[in-house]
Amino acid sequence: MVQSLPKYFAKIFKIKLYSINRHPEHQRCEGSQYSSNILRFFHFASLSVRMTICIGILLFSFSSYLAAAVSDKYGGELILTTTSDPKSFNDIIAKETSTTEITEYIFEGLTTVDAFTLKVKPQLASAWEVSADGLTWTFYLRQGVVWNDGVPLTADDVVFTFNELIYNETIPSSSRDIFTIDGKSFKVEKVDDYTVRFILPVKFAPFLRGMAQAILPKHKLKKAVDSGNFNFTWGIDTDPKEIVGTGPFKLAQYKPGERLILERNPLYWKRSVDGDHLPYISKVIYVIVQSADVELLKFLEGTIDLYTIRGMDYALVKPLEQKKNFTVYDLGPAMGSNFITFNQNPDVNSKTGKPFIDPKKLSWFINPQFRQAVAHSIDRAKIIEIVNNGFGYPQHSSMGPAAGFFYNPNVIQYDYDLDKAKDILAQAGFVDRSGDGILDDPAGNTVEFSLYTNADSTERMDIAAIISHDLEKVGMKVNLKGIEFNTLVGKLTSNYEWDAIVLGLTGGVEPHFGKNVWTSDGQLHFWHPNQKEPATPWEKRIDEVFNQGVQELDEDKRKVLYDEFQLIASKELPVVYTTLNARLVAVRSKFGNLKPSNFGGVMHNLEEIYIKPEYR
Amino acid sequence: MINDKDNSSIPINEFQIGLRNFKRNRLAVICVVILFVLYGIAVFADFLSPYSYRNENRNYSYSPPTAIHIAHDNKLSWPFIYGTQLTFNDFHKREYVVNKSQRYPIQLFIKGEEYKLLGIISCQYHLFGVQEPGRLYLLGADSRGRDLFSRILYGSRISLSIGLIGVFISFTIGLIVGGISGYYGGRIDDFLMRLCEMFMMVPGFYLLLAFRAAVPDNFNSVQIYFAIVIILSFLGWASLARIIRGMCLSLKEREYVLAAKTFGLLDIRIITTHVLPHTLSYSIAAIMLSIPGYILGESALSLIGLGIQDPYASWGNLLSDGMSIVRIYFAPWILWPAFFIFLTVICFNVIGDALRDCLDPLLKSEGKE
Numbered sequence: 001m002v003q004s005l006p007k008y009f010a011k012i013f014k015i016k017l018y019s020i021n022r023h024p025e026h027q028r029c030e031g032s033q034y035s036s037n038i039l040r041f042f043h044f045a046s047l048s049v050r051m052t053i054c055i056g057i058l059l060f061s062f063s064s065y066l067a068a069a070v071s072d073k074y075g076g077e078l079i080l081t082t083t084s085d086p087k088s089f090n091d092i093i094a095k096e097t098s099t100t101e102i103t104e105y106i107f108e109g110l111t112t113v114d115a116f117t118l119k120v121k122p123q124l125a126s127a128w129e130v131s132a133d134g135l136t137w138t139f140y141l142r143q144g145v146v147w148n149d150g151v152p153l154t155a156d157d158v159v160f161t162f163n164e165l166i167y168n169e170t171i172p173s174s175s176r177d178i179f180t181i182d183g184k185s186f187k188v189e190k191v192d193d194y195t196v197r198f199i200l201p202v203k204f205a206p207f208l209r210g211m212a213q214a215i216l217p218k219h220k221l222k223k224a225v226d227s228g229n230f231n232f233t234w235g236i237d238t239d240p241k242e243i244v245g246t247g248p249f250k251l252a253q254y255k256p257g258e259r260l261i262l263e264r265n266p267l268y269w270k271r272s273v274d275g276d277h278l279p280y281i282s283k284v285i286y287v288i289v290q291s292a293d294v295e296l297l298k299f300l301e302g303t304i305d306l307y308t309i310r311g312m313d314y315a316l317v318k319p320l321e322q323k324k325n326f327t328v329y330d331l332g333p334a335m336g337s338n339f340i341t342f343n344q345n346p347d348v349n350s351k352t353g354k355p356f357i358d359p360k361k362l363s364w365f366i367n368p369q370f371r372q373a374v375a376h377s378i379d380r381a382k383i384i385e386i387v388n389n390g391f392g393y394p395q396h397s398s399m400g401p402a403a404g405f406f407y408n409p410n411v412i413q414y415d416y417d418l419d420k421a422k423d424i425l426a427q428a429g430f431v432d433r434s435g436d437g438i439l440d441d442p443a444g445n446t447v448e449f450s451l452y453t454n455a456d457s458t459e460r461m462d463i464a465a466i467i468s469h470d471l472e473k474v475g476m477k478v479n480l481k482g483i484e485f486n487t488l489v490g491k492l493t494s495n496y497e498w499d500a501i502v503l504g505l506t507g508g509v510e511p512h513f514g515k516n517v518w519t520s521d522g523q524l525h526f527w528h529p530n531q532k533e534p535a536t537p538w539e540k541r542i543d544e545v546f547n548q549g550v551q552e553l554d555e556d557k558r559k560v561l562y563d564e565f566q567l568i569a570s571k572e573l574p575v576v577y578t579t580l581n582a583r584l585v586a587v588r589s590k591f592g593n594l595k596p597s598n599f600g601g602v603m604h605n606l607e608e609i610y611i612k613p614e615y616r
Numbered sequence: 617m618i619n620d621k622d623n624s625s626i627p628i629n630e631f632q633i634g635l636r637n638f639k640r641n642r643l644a645v646i647c648v649v650i651l652f653v654l655y656g657i658a659v660f661a662d663f664l665s666p667y668s669y670r671n672e673n674r675n676y677s678y679s680p681p682t683a684i685h686i687a688h689d690n691k692l693s694w695p696f697i698y699g700t701q702l703t704f705n706d707f708h709k710r711e712y713v714v715n716k717s718q719r720y721p722i723q724l725f726i727k728g729e730e731y732k733l734l735g736i737i738s739c740q741y742h743l744f745g746v747q748e749p750g751r752l753y754l755l756g757a758d759s760r761g762r763d764l765f766s767r768i769l770y771g772s773r774i775s776l777s778i779g780l781i782g783v784f785i786s787f788t789i790g791l792i793v794g795g796i797s798g799y800y801g802g803r804i805d806d807f808l809m810r811l812c813e814m815f816m817m818v819p820g821f822y823l824l825l826a827f828r829a830a831v832p833d834n835f836n837s838v839q840i841y842f843a844i845v846i847i848l849s850f851l852g853w854a855s856l857a858r859i860i861r862g863m864c865l866s867l868k869e870r871e872y873v874l875a876a877k878t879f880g881l882l883d884i885r886i887i888t889t890h891v892l893p894h895t896l897s898y899s900i901a902a903i904m905l906s907i908p909g910y911i912l913g914e915s916a917l918s919l920i921g922l923g924i925q926d927p928y929a930s931w932g933n934l935l936s937d938g939m940s941i942v943r944i945y946f947a948p949w950i951l952w953p954a955f956f957i958f959l960t961v962i963c964f965n966v967i968g969d970a971l972r973d974c975l976d977p978l979l980k981s982e983g984k985e
Contacts, residue, residue: 293941312942315709382674389708455921465926479836482921
């Protein structure tokens with residue numbers, strides 16, 4: 001007899017686990033997920049952009065701070081969660097944030113970004129100077145920095161990291177692109193044991209931010225590079241002792257799928273204001289869990305110290321603040337954006353000989369009035385209310401407010417006004433001629449297209465559904481389609497067969513790092529990829545802005561340029577932005593020295609953070 | 617019993633015996649009634665539901681089920697509802713404040729959105745509803761303020777029909793393949809059975825996902841619906857074909873098949889008129905028992921967002937809203953579709969079991985030993 005019920009119940013059960021596995025993970029890491037697949041280099045833009053971390057504070061008065069002083073701050077554990085296992089501990093080849101989230105505590109760069117001012121500040125380099133022409137940079141390494149196996153850090157390590165790792169063609173380094181300008185690499189040379197000189201082919205404004213690149217130990221890795229095994233070095237099965245960095249913590253133990261433990265690096269170079277050897281915390285434990293829901297439950301039961309709140313969680317988490325002894329912080333707008341974009345690719349698929357997109361649809365999408373009408377049809381207020389429970393920000397500019405200095409708030413803002421959208425469409429010749437309730441273009445074609453988004457994120461599905469519903473009110477027929485994230489990325493980057501997509505991108509402080517999206521020859525210029533020459537005057541202008549911006553060393557002059565870029569983007573709307581999530585974090589109230597910032601989150605100064613004695 | 621009086625003297629066929637046995641199974645009869653009601657709801661969904669599946673009001677995000685009052689000023693009154701207004705409390709929790717000054721009586725045969733009854737008759741009347749701007753949510757609202765009750769009714773069209781169509785396709789394939797394979801034997805049999813095994817050896821859900829990935833994603837919703845039906849049918853036919861083939865192997869040795877052969881009947885005729893009908897008692901029970909598989913298969917696909925797409929409703933895609941503990945915590949009513957899936961699946965299984973018992977005397981006697 002066929003007994004299909006039990007069998008299918010078993011399947012349903014499996015499916016459920018599977019989906020729970022996937023869906024919140026994407027939702028939470030939407031930005032980072034994307035960055036790991038596409039915007040590879042963002043992972044190194046700063047110490048903490050991706051940290052799913054937050055804020056906490058201790059209102060110690062200054063006097064009690066002094067009284068508590070020196071030695072009794074040591075000890076205790078910080079327990080965090082991550083939803084995916086690191087794939088390796090090799091920072092150079094890592095493309096996934098699950099790895100870099102861990103390695104950023106183990107390795108350090110020459111510079112780092114201040115979490116409050118967003119300015120570059122010294123890290124392994126104690127000082128630097130630049131020649132008058134802006135091409136020669138000399139870095140003076142901090143004296144007395146040692147790797148956590150006791151070997152001193154010298155200029156050789158820096159030269160090794162650049163010349164033999166990043167510029168090594170056999171190593172798929174994700175940062176090589178950034179340190180290569182017009183196909184030319186930097187010349188990196190040792191001056192003496194503690195001085196390194198970089199000679200740039202042309203002026204490169206984001207250079208200092210780029211120097212946050214992690215430096216790796218020559219004495220540990222030289223052999224692997226010489227024998228050609230570097231790509232397989234420092235995998236997840238490596239003995240933790242072999243993984244040597246200069247950072248505040250070192251790897252102690254890793255059990256795949258279970259937990260990862262970092263322990264205090266007693267040889268760390270940094271001292272506190274009072275002269276204490278940092279860091280204070282003796283262990284950082286990452287518990288590996290399946291989903292954000294599990295994280296939430298673990299946080300509420302008190303087994304983890306920190307939880308990144310999604311808008312919808314707030315009403316559940318916030319009321320328990322007193323009872324469960326934690327504090328919720330609203331860090332302001334997040335970096336990652338959500339937007340809708342239209343395919344403007346006029347090219348023909350060389351394999352099939354057919355255009356990537358139906359020419360009649362292309363004629364709508366390349367019409368700026370069409371895109372403006374769409375921009376007027378996005379109900380940002382309700383998206384924030386429904387999707388984020390009120391914790392979100394409308395976005396109009398291509399750099400988010402979290403980018404700070406380079407954010408231009410004075411761009412064209414499109415308010416939610418369906419009548420205006422209809423008017424704009426009517427002016428452009430889109431009217432319902434056939435009387436079926438759906439607009440027709442001037443040539444008489446019914447305006448119908450597909451809108452894709454990744455099905456595993458209920459957040460995106462909701463945003464896409466709200467947008468498509470409004471577009472239907474304006475008179476378009478929209479077929480909403482949730483597909484797998486990787487299929488979606490494939491559509492954008494390789495097969496180019498799509499009409500419209502709702503997706504997100506990670507953001508950063510440095511506008512130049514958006515080059516791969518915005519310049520006409522960018523790898524991720526998804527609305528019209530593979531351009532030989534800029535297709536439109538405004539794309540040409542954006543190319544110019546980026547080319548000038550990268551060579552302009554005066555920050556204020558750079559800002560003028562990038563402000564213009566944001567204005568052009570808002571006028572031409574290759575992507576129509578929707579909303580930004582708020583960064584909300586709940587932290588158990590057991591930490592001292594927390595200095596939350598919008599940019600860095602909480603743990604950006606992990607080495608200074610200590611755990612109050614009663615919680616050790 | 618009454619039946620005895622009616623039928624005792626008249627010779628009756630096995631189906632009538634089966635039917636009589638079936639009627640004795642109270643539970644199965646109840647399940648049949650429930651299914652009839654559910655399918656009736658599916659057919660008249662647009663009339664029975666107060667709103668259409670895509671009627672949204674974003675001011676009523678996750679509105680709880682609307683309380684229906686029958687007393688006003690301590691006096692009995694025609695059922696009515698109060699207007700509600702969304703507010704966020706200090707913890708950003710959605711709270712719907714009742715506004716007692718706004719009363720909306722529930723009206724029968726109320727004029728609302730236009731629809732096509734049975735797909736042909738244009739009609740504007742709904743069985744019940746309230747005047748705008750009142751909103752009636754019998755089972756609560758989803759994230760965008762769409763009525764869950766209405767969407768469940770509309771969703772039943774997809775969820776319930778997918779089982780029937782799917783089972784029809786896969787049993788047609790199963791019977792043909794099984795019949796041919798069992799009747800001819802030899803190489804054809806080998807080939808067809810290895811083919812079946814290929815389908816059966818891949819874990820069902822992954823095969824489902826693989827087939828789904830092969831569906832072009834520029835399909836519109838109707839095409840996706842049929843694609844899903846066909847995908848599910850392709851998953852289901854193999855196991856049936858194998859069993860039918862086994863039955864045919866023994867049936868083809870029967871004397872009447874031999875007789876038919878000697879009369880020179882075409883093979884196809886022998887298979888369709890002499891062999892396959894004898895597998896029917898088994899097939900009918902198997903059909904009933906396999907329908908839930910299709911319903912659950914569609915739900916599973918829609919649950920992970922790869923099936924029926926918003927704004928269209930199916931029970932599976934309605935349920936996908938409930939995949940987060942936070943949503944369930946604040947809006948437990950979003951789990952209602954699960955109840956309907958459960959009810960339908962149970963009904964089909966009870967009926968299938970009952971049919972199997974009463975159509976297969978051999979099995980029944982074995983069971984009684």
